[in-house]
Amino acid sequence: MVLNNADIDPHRNEHGYYECLSCGTRTTSDDPLGRCVDCGGEVRNIGVARE
Template sequence: MTVHNSVIDSYRATEGYFECRSCGSRTVSEEHLASCPSCDGSVRNIAVARE
């Protein structure tokens, strides 16, 4: 059986995964977020670097 990486990991470089430091809400966005859309708190990019 052959499993392709795209099936296992759907991460695309065009998307950023952001997590709010205040409320813990997670958001996927094609643009860098300056603040959380839910509570306006600060966010961090939690996307994992790929090789």
């Protein structure tokens, strides 16, 4: 079996990695997060490269 780029995406994460902009809590989630699980503050996905 020959694999190509359409079969494997090496940059795809199995989980989202999130950091709260208010309290700094970091967590993972299979579903997109909109708010921090600890304080309810806004979160950002840190599993995505920032250029």
